[in-house]
Amino acid sequence: MLKSEEDRLYKSEDYINKLRYIAKHTHYQNRASVNEETVTIFSLSELRSLTYSNELRSLEFDTVFLGDFVEGRFPENYRPDPLLPENPYRNEEEQLYDSRFIFYRLLKSFRERLYLLVPQREREAELIPSPFLGQLKAITSVETIEVVNPERGSVPGFLSTYGNHVWTTETPFDGTFPVNLMNMRSLIKHVVKVEKSREKTHKHLVYEGVLTPETLSPESRAGLEERRQRTYSVTELETYAKCPFQYFVNNVLRFRVEEEETEDELSNRRRGSLLHEVLFEFYNNRRENPRVGRGFEEARQQLDEILDAKSEEHRNQRTENPIGENNIFWETDVEKLRVALHKWLEAERNYDLPVTPHYFEASFGQDQESKDPELGCTTPISIGEVRMKGKIDRIDIGNGAFNVIDYKTGSSTIRMPEILSGRSLQLSIYLQIAKQLLANNGITDLEAASGLYHKIRLDQCTVELGIGTEFLNGEAFKNYNGTDWKSVSSRSGQLLDDEIFEDRLVRVSGYVQQYVDSISKGNFPLITRVKTFVSPKDESETGDCVESNEIPEGYGFVESEVDGHKPLAPSNKTEPCNYCVYKRICRVGAIAEVSQSDD
Ligand code: SF4
Known part of the structure; x- marks a missing residue:
């Protein structure tokens, strides 16, 4: 029946209904009547509700078929829609978590066999297997049955x-x-x-992102070599660390996926810029008296006024899909930001250390002058031989020390493993750059104490240590948990003995140099093919690195060993693939990653 209508496009519900009809009217052995259900067919949304009502837990089948096990279908692509949500998730991460849970339940629902059906094409478009397949293969053996020639004669x-x-x-x-x-x-x-x-x-490495000299024209080779002299931002080097191929597409080929502002809300990018602009303006107006203590109400009023003015500027910048005055979605988002900022102001009011906000948006290596009138420069600052550009949100000084502060609206938390794996460079590099900027201003008597994240969010406002020295804990910086300021727990992995703190900063500088060396050599492998990482146990007592042999195939994305350290293996090497928009370009799922057992 389906074949006779093969040119017609079905909605998935129609298709499922037809399958149900076929199942119901097919004669099976041992079935007493057509009313006895021998074959059960669920759509994905039915599966989801069964999973959460716990019914799937009690269901067991001899054989389970999971259809459409391809990228974008399972797990489904995330499509936010605030008005008519097609899915009930707040963000992509939540949806992915949910899909994992459904998959886990499915894995427990068969007695004899589970078939994961991976179609190869949809019309002309080639499909790639679900990322869950690779992850499943990494932990268990999965037999592959190739359906050869399904369209014989065509x-x-x-x-x-x-x-x-x-x-x-x-x-x-x-x-x-x-x-x-x-x-x-x-x-x-x-x-x-x-x-x-x-x-x-692996004879033609260029198809895995490794541009060997013989595959390049002299101009391209020279172009790559020139990348040694470029000025880099921390963000682009962090992209390289997460996946060299992603960096290649983003920063060398310059493909960009712009966040379209189609909704009447603040986009994530705009929310971030608005927050930074408001906080800069707020402190810039209070340079003489930055502490928020007495005069709290006045400070709050100032903050509100700045937010109103800046959000209005942003609303007027929306020329593509203009936002009218009093637009309820826009206003709601601005009000949410206001609540978050009030929580942050409350934290600032209760802060009790004599280390005060002093420099704001000090930039370096950028075309425009630094917004901070005292600190910053248009010339790049060097880390090793790498020229860096960027902007430090805030530097607090006092007690013979300084803290570098980064404002965040997101919820992710950076831990020491991300720093050691070379994926989070920002605070370690900014601490070194701040020191140089201060020295350029003749200030040489301040010690780097910490890098802190101010997380300014509607649900909670916190201050978290990114990296800091034990010696100045409680003297130059503290954590804020949403209610109280407290010294950082001595068990925190972010808190380091003085010597180790310095050592970590040097180590991260080494990564920066290695990344740039590697970029200029044309090393852009997919993250799944990278074998450079060392595991902590592979670092000998002397600090020398021994390359991990766990991954027999793959390519280094750093080759030199500046200061003898390569990045440690991240806990989940392929995590950046989860939200990567370039999957269809790198076709990561199309490669059998048999050698990636570390994931
Ligand atoms: S999908 Fe994964 S391997 Fe491919 S470009 Fe993105 S991060 Fe790299």
Whole structure:
């Protein structure tokens, strides 16, 4: 029945209903009547409600088939829609968590066999397997059953058979080939060459992001070499650390996925800029008296006025999809930000250390002058031999020390493993740059005490230590948990003995140098293919690095060993793939990652 209507496009519910009809009217052995359900078919939304009502827990089947097990379908792509939410999740992470849970339940619902159906194409578009498949393969054995030639007699069937032939034969047969498909022959051979190299032979590293000199024109080689002299921001080097290939697409090819402002709300990017602008203006007006203590009400009023003026400026900047005055969605978002800022102000009011906000938005290496009139420069600041540019949200000074502060609206927490794995460079680098900027201003008597995150959020406002020295804990900085300021717990991994603190900063500088060396050599492997990382146990007592042999295939994305340290292995190397928009470009799921057992 489905075949007879094969040209028609079905909505998934229609398709599922037809499958149900077929199942109901098919005769199975041992079934007493058509009313006895032998085959049960669930849509994804039914599966979701069954999972959460705990019914799936009690259901067990001999055989379970999970259809459409491809990228974008399971787990589904996240599509936020504040007006008519198609899914009930607040963010992508929540949806991914939910899909993982459903998948876990499914894995527990079969007695004999589980079939994960991975279609290869949808019309002309090639599909790639669900990322869950790779993760499942990493922890258990999954048998692959290739459905060879599903479309026998059709053009795709013929091409697929020829592709298999080219894949399995050293010298493919070049005889009779339909004239109308002749131009496909060389294409198929090329595709097989690429895929074979990516999966097995690794003869053509360029298809895995490693641009070896012989694959590049002299101009391209020179272009890469020039990247040694470029001025880098911390953000772009962090992108390189998370996935060199993502960096390549983003920063070398310059593909950009702009966040479209189609909703009547503050986009994440705009919310961040608005917050930074408000806080800069707030402290810039209070340079003489930055402490928020007495005069709290006045300070709050100032903050409100700045927020009103700045949010109005942002509303007027929305020329593509203009926002009218009194737009309820826009206003609601601004009010949420106001509540978050009031919570933050309350924290500032209760802060009791003599270390006070002093420099605001001190920038370096950027075309425009620093917004801070005392600190900052347009020339880049060097970390090793790498020229850096950026902007430090705030520097507090006092008690012979200084803290570097970064304002955040997100909820993620940076821990020491992210710093050691080279994925979080910001605070460690900014501490060193702040020291240089201060020295350029003749201030050499302040010690770097800490890098702090001020998380300014509607649900809670907190101050968290990113990296800090034990010696000045409670003297130059504290944590704020939403209610009280307290010295950082001595058990915190972010708090370091003086010597180790210095050592960590040097170590992170080493990463920066290594990344730039590697970029200029054309090393842009997919993160799944990177083997450079060392595990902590591979670092000998002397601090020398021994390369991990856990991953037999893959490529280093750092080659030199500045200060003898390579990044430690991140806890989940492929985590950046979860939210990456370039999956269809790098086609990460198309490579059998047999060697990635560390994930
Ligand atoms: S999907 Fe993963 S491997 Fe591919 S570019 Fe993104 S982060 Fe890199």
